[in-house]
Amino acid sequence: MAKDDSADGEVRAPAFVNAKMVAERAGVSRSAVSRTFTDGASVSKATRRKVLEAAEALGYHVNHLARRLNERSNIVCLIVSDMTTPIRAGMVDALTRRLQAAKKITVVINTQSDTDSVSSALRQTLHYRADSTVVLSGTPAPSLIEMALANGQQVILINRDEALPGCEHLSVDNAMAAREAVYLLRRAGCSNLGLVTSTANTASLIAREQIFVATAAAAACQVNVIAAGPTGYEAGGEAARRLFGRSNGPDGVFCTTDLLALGFMDTARREFGLRIPDDLSIIGFDDIEQAGWQSYRLTTFAQPLEAMAAEVAARLTGRQVTAPRQAIFEPVPVWRKSVRPCVMT
Amino acid sequence: MAKDDSADGEVRAPAFVNAKMVAERAGVSRSAVSRTFTDGASVSKATRRKVLEAAEALGYHVNHLARRLNERSNIVCLIVSDMTTPIRAGMVDALTRRLQAAKKITVVINTQSDTDSVSSALRQTLHYRADSTVVLSGTPAPSLIEMALANGQQVILINRDEALPGCEHLSVDNAMAAREAVYLLRRAGCSNLGLVTSTANTASLIAREQIFVATAAAAACQVNVIAAGPTGYEAGGEAARRLFGRSNGPDGVFCTTDLLALGFMDTARREFGLRIPDDLSIIGFDDIEQAGWQSYRLTTFAQPLEAMAAEVAARLTGRQVTAPRQAIFEPVPVWRKSVRPCVMT
DNA sequence: ATTTAATTTGCACGCGCGTGCAAAAAATTC
DNA sequence: GAATTTTTTGCACGCGCGTGCAAATTAAAT
Numbered sequence: 077m078a079k080d081d082s083a084d085g086e087v088r089a090p091a092f093v094n095a096k097m098v099a100e101r102a103g104v105s106r107s108a109v110s111r112t113f114t115d116g117a118s119v120s121k122a123t124r125r126k127v128l129e130a131a132e133a134l135g136y137h138v139n140h141l142a143r144r145l146n147e148r149s150n151i152v153c154l155i156v157s158d159m160t161t162p163i164r165a166g167m168v169d170a171l172t173r174r175l176q177a178a179k180k181i182t183v184v185i186n187t188q189s190d191t192d193s194v195s196s197a198l199r200q201t202l203h204y205r206a207d208s209t210v211v212l213s214g215t216p217a218p219s220l221i222e223m224a225l226a227n228g229q230q231v232i233l234i235n236r237d238e239a240l241p242g243c244e245h246l247s248v249d250n251a252m253a254a255r256e257a258v259y260l261l262r263r264a265g266c267s268n269l270g271l272v273t274s275t276a277n278t279a280s281l282i283a284r285e286q287i288f289v290a291t292a293a294a295a296a297c298q299v300n301v302i303a304a305g306p307t308g309y310e311a312g313g314e315a316a317r318r319l320f321g322r323s324n325g326p327d328g329v330f331c332t333t334d335l336l337a338l339g340f341m342d343t344a345r346r347e348f349g350l351r352i353p354d355d356l357s358i359i360g361f362d363d364i365e366q367a368g369w370q371s372y373r374l375t376t377f378a379q380p381l382e383a384m385a386a387e388v389a390a391r392l393t394g395r396q397v398t399a400p401r402q403a404i405f406e407p408v409p410v411w412r413k414s415v416r417p418c419v420m421t
Numbered sequence: 422m423a424k425d426d427s428a429d430g431e432v433r434a435p436a437f438v439n440a441k442m443v444a445e446r447a448g449v450s451r452s453a454v455s456r457t458f459t460d461g462a463s464v465s466k467a468t469r470r471k472v473l474e475a476a477e478a479l480g481y482h483v484n485h486l487a488r489r490l491n492e493r494s495n496i497v498c499l500i501v502s503d504m505t506t507p508i509r510a511g512m513v514d515a516l517t518r519r520l521q522a523a524k525k526i527t528v529v530i531n532t533q534s535d536t537d538s539v540s541s542a543l544r545q546t547l548h549y550r551a552d553s554t555v556v557l558s559g560t561p562a563p564s565l566i567e568m569a570l571a572n573g574q575q576v577i578l579i580n581r582d583e584a585l586p587g588c589e590h591l592s593v594d595n596a597m598a599a600r601e602a603v604y605l606l607r608r609a610g611c612s613n614l615g616l617v618t619s620t621a622n623t624a625s626l627i628a629r630e631q632i633f634v635a636t637a638a639a640a641a642c643q644v645n646v647i648a649a650g651p652t653g654y655e656a657g658g659e660a661a662r663r664l665f666g667r668s669n670g671p672d673g674v675f676c677t678t679d680l681l682a683l684g685f686m687d688t689a690r691r692e693f694g695l696r697i698p699d700d701l702s703i704i705g706f707d708d709i710e711q712a713g714w715q716s717y718r719l720t721t722f723a724q725p726l727e728a729m730a731a732e733v734a735a736r737l738t739g740r741q742v743t744a745p746r747q748a749i750f751e752p753v754p755v756w757r758k759s760v761r762p763c764v765m766t
Numbered sequence: 767a768t769t770t771a772a773t774t775t776g777c778a779c780g781c782g783c784g785t786g787c788a789a790a791a792a793a794t795t796c
Numbered sequence: 797g798a799a800t801t802t803t804t805t806g807c808a809c810g811c812g813c814g815t816g817c818a819a820a821t822t823a824a825a826t
Contacts, residue, residue, distance in 0.1 A: 092550060092572060094782060105806050110784060117785085120792090120804060135571050140548040141486040141494065142782040145811040149486065151549075154529075159517070160710065165510035172504070172531040181545055184499075184529050186517040200526055203485040204496075205437060226480050227437060309714060342715035365505065369654060370687035371716040439812055450776050455814060462815085465774060465822095487812040490781040 093136040102130035113138045152180045152392060153201035153229075155220075157187040157213040161308070161335065162364035163379065167212055167234070170385035178389040187213045195220055202227055208392050210234065232388055235280045244391060245402040246384055250280055253377040253407045254287035257330040257359045260375070262295060264357045264416040266328025269299045272315040272340055273332040274307035281307070284332045284361060300326055307332075312339025320348045327356055328415075334360040334367045334376055341372060341414070353416040363410050375415045377407035438481040447475035458483045497525045497737060498546040498574075500565075501557040502532040506653075506680065507709035508724065512557055512579070515730035523734040532558045540565055547572055553737050555579065577733055580625045589736060590747040591729055595625055598722040598752045599632035602675040602704045605720070607640060609702045609761040611673025614644045617660040617685055618677040619652035626652070629677045629706060645671055657684025665693045672701055679705040679712045682719055686759070698761040708755050718758035725750050 099106040104123055111117035112127040119127075130136075140150070152175055158164050168184070175182045183201055198220045201209070208230040211221065221240060224231050231243045239245070261269060269292050273285050285301065292299045302318055305311035312331060316339070319325050325348075331337035337360035344350045344358075352358060360367055363378030384405055444451040449468055456462035457472040464472075475481075485495075497520055503509050513529070520527045528546055543565050546554070553575040556566065566585060569576050576588045584590070606614060614637050618630050630646065637644045647663055650656035657676060661684070664670050670693075676682035682705030689695045689703075697703060705712055708723030729750055 092782095096782080106783085107785085107806060108804090110782090111805090114784070118804060123804080135568075137544065137547040137572070139490070139550060139782055140545075141550055142490045142784095142811085144784065145484070145487045145782095145813085159514040160507065160510045162505065162507070162510075165505045165507075165513075168510075168513075168529075169504040169531065169533065172529050173534050176531055176541075177534065179541075179545075181549060182529050184513075184517050184527050186514065186521055188514065189518050189522065199482065200485075200524075202482040204526060205484060205486055223480075227482070309710070313715070338714070346715050365654070366711060369683070370658070370691050437812095441812080451813085452776060452815085453774090455812090456775090459814070463774060468774080484812055487781085487814095489814065490783085490812095 092139065093131075093134045094139070095136070098127060098130045098134055098136045101134060102126040148207045149205045150180055151183055151201070151204055151206040153183050153185060153198070153206040153209045153224075155185045155187055155198070155209060155211045155213050158307075159186060159188070162366060163334070163362040164212060166364070166381050167379075167385070170381040171210065171212075171388060174382075174385040174389040175392070178393050180389070180392060198223065208232070210388055210392075211236065230392065232391060234384065234388070236278070238279055243401075246387060247280065247402075247404055248377075248379050248384075248407050249404050250283035250407075251287045253361060253409075254284050254330070255291045256377070256409060257288060258291040258295060258297070260359060260415055261328035261330065261357055262297065263418050264328060264353070266326070266357055266416075267297070268324065268326045268328070269297055270319055270326030270329040271299055271301045271332070272312060272319075272329055272336050273301070273303045274311050274336060275303045275305055276307050281332045284330075288330050308335050309339035309342075312336035312341075313343040314339075316340045316343040317347065320344065320350070328358075329356065330359045330361075332361055334362040334364045334374060336360070337374055337376070337414075338366060338372055341374070352414055357415040359415060361407070367410075368412065373413035375412045376410050378410050379407060380405050437484065438479045439484070440481070443472060443475045443479055443481045446479060447471040493552045494550045495525055496528055496546070496549055496551040498528050498530060498543070498551040498554045498569075499557065500530045500532055500543070500554060503558075503652075504531060504533070507711060508679070508707040509557060511709070511726050512724075512730070515726040516555065516557075516733060519727075519730040519734040520737070523738050525734070525737060543568065553577070555733055555737075556581065575737065577736060579729065579733070581623070583624055588746075591732060592625065592747075592749055593722075593724050593729075593752045594749050595628035596632045598706060598754075599629045599675070600636045601722070601754060602633060603636040603640065603642070605704060605760055606673035606675065606702055607642065608763050609673060609698070611671070611702055611761075612642070613669065613671045613673070614642055615664055615671030615674040616644055616646045616677070617657060617664075617674055617681050618646070618648045619656050619681060620648045620650055621652050626677045629675075633675050652678050653680050654684035654687075657681035657686075658688040659684075661685045661688040662692065665689065665695070673703075674701065675704045675706075677706055679707040679709045679719060679721055681705070682721070682759075683711060683717055686717055686719070697759050702760040704760060706752070712755075713757065720757045720760045721755050722752035723755050724752060 095106050095109040099109045108119060108123050109127050111119045112124050156164060156168055159168060172182050183206060185198060209224045210232045212234050221231055225242045233243050233245050235247045271285055271288050273281050289299050300319060302315040304314035304318060331340055337358055341352060341358055344356055350356045360374045360376035363376045367374040367376050387403060440451050440454040444454045449471060453464060453468050454472050456464045457469050501509060501513055504513060517527050530543060554569045555577045557579050566576060570587045578588050578590050580592045616630055616633050618626050634644050645664060647660040649659035649663060676685055682703055686697060686703055689701055695701045705719045705721035708721045712719040712721050732748060
């Protein structure tokens with residue numbers, strides 16, 4: 077009959093230690109405990125020490141969930157798809173590091189699965205009162221973003237050029253890269269250009285394509301545009317098959333993504349016996365790690381991931397009031413060996 | 422002076438809608454609202470409808486942070502390093518999807534940065550009352566894990582063979598793969614074996630190495646072991662340089678990681694003119710996407726990521742009571758072109 | 767129409783915590 | 797040593813929510 081108040085059967089996991097328990101052990105009031113862990117609160121040296129000792133002994137951690145039930149939660153919701161893609165993995169890596177350093181809690185929502193589960197997940201972050209959302213996904217349902225905005229979240233879009241009102245935009249200067257690509261290929265002596273992209277109609281990809289085509293046109297240069305599937309290695313290979321399957325294949329190609337470029341290179345070489353850069357110059361975009369591998373040595377444009385991630389962290393830590401709604405980062409050209417060296421005249 | 426469109430006068434973001442506001446609008450008590458969003462609670466059809474309408478109109482989301490301040494939070498803490506590595510990216514991808522489907526909230530902690538920030542981050546998840554921790558990181562400080570355990574969290578370790586008491590372990594059968602690798606190479610006619618690994622002393626890598634060496638020894642077969650740096654493409658290349666720099670290089674190599682294998686292949690081919698698989702057979706481990714690229718066509722062992730992630734999700738959704746503390750998954754051999762076909766006698 | 771059973775509703779309390787307020791203690795001044 | 801100021805402490809309240817309990821309403825059974 078000895079009814080034990082605390083965890084009688086030991087069935088339950090040991091509950092979290094709370095401030096009251098610490099207070100009892102330290103022989104002070106619960107408020108004293110609370111104040112010890114609150115910056116700028118008034119506690120005497122002695123009490124503070126007693127509290128810290130008791131907390132240490134008991135393994136106490138302040139419950140942030142209960143801290144201020146209605147104030148900012150410091151939770152950031154990161155919406156991302158195609159996480160296995162090297163460039164995305166790099167972004168997630170950089171962001172999680174920077175946000176962590178900024179004392180934020182990063183909740184990841186993977187939009188790979190069906191939209192149903194995604195909207196359910198976003199709803200979850202609302203349930204958990206995330207106070208900001210960072211979108212990396214290529215195609216997040218606009219309604220999801222509206223929901224986030226409607227709930228007062230700060231929303232930052234990365235590499236999405238559509239001007240969604242209320243959001244902040246960070247992106248790479250696609251136009252600059254596309255123009256530079258035309259220039260590089262022309263300088264390498266290419267006369268028949270190709271543009272390889274994917275069927276995924278993301279704003280970034282479209283921008284790279286359109287500016288490239290327009291710039292080439294301005295230089296009186298013909299461009300073959302190919303989109304042969306979802307962004308990735310496979311689609312690059314398929315594009316090569318289509319481009320070189322007919323006569324008069326290009327001698328200079330800009331791929332809107334490194335992954336496309338690598339697939340393109342592989343089948344251009346293996347299935348059509350082309351030498352790079354002798355017969356064919358190729359330029360990519362992203363500068364994923366694989367682009368530097370010996371089999372590829374791809375000339376490409378690097379996205380300044382660290383700088384972008386740092387900017388996100390900065391905007392999320394309060395001082396975003398005066399920051400312009402949009403920030404554009406310069407891609408940095410990475411010269412490797414996939415473009416024929418300029419023939420000096 | 423035209424002041425900006427949206428929410429300018431109000432400096433503060435619109436506060437979250439709470440149950441009380443919904444109750445007022447619906448003309449019912451706050452309890453009724455609460456019950457509407459609680460499974461199995463008793464509410465009449467009519468009230469329920471009124472509440473749902475009001476909630477919809479106001480954009481209400483239950484505040485899970487306040488739900489049961491002392492019960493399970495459904496927050497999972499995912500500790501991971503080397504996130505840009507394809508295999509890790511794949512794991513994170515699979516896990517986030519499965520956990521999401523299981524209605525969990527995934528908080529990512531990136532242990533890439535200094536240990537200081539890591540332990541601070543883990544402490545954060547304690548602050549946020551995560552009720553479980555999944556460890557992917559190669560080298561998480563044991564003290565971190567102890568802290569998690571001490572706070573009653575369920576801890577699942579992936580591909581870490583050390584028997585930490587109180588943790589659950591999921592891992593791939595490294596021994597099986599290593600034995601199979603010896604067998605495959607022998608069958609391909611290789612007589613001089615090599616094992617390429619990294620200087621990162623993770624349990625998985627050590628297991629693959631030791632079993633490979635032991636199995637080869639049992640077959641009276643000599644093995645050169647090389648560890649030339651941190652796990653990655655570069656270290657693979659460096660290993661090739663060391664192995665083939667001296668005379669009597671191996672004709673069959675097992676790399677403990679695909680990334681090592683790919684780097685190894687590239688420099689073996691380019692710097693030493695070796696043909697694969699004619700002069701040299703190579704086997705990797707992980708089956709990252711790049712292993713299937715045309716430049717490599719690497720024979721390797723795939724980690725059953727989906728199965729493992731599903732198991733994690735299952736263990737985290739309650740029924741783990743009877744589950745054995747450890748589960749071992751069979752790697753599935755992926756036959757490609759980097760091992761010389763068996764010469765029929 | 768009454769009695770009884772079943773269902774719904776509102777009130778009040780507590781979860782863990784931060785904080786305003788006033789009492790208590792300590793430090794400073796006269 | 798007394799009066800004053802400064803600091804520290806405890807009490808009590810509220811944050812948004814779930815839930816036990818009893819009152820109120822409805823449905824079912826006489």
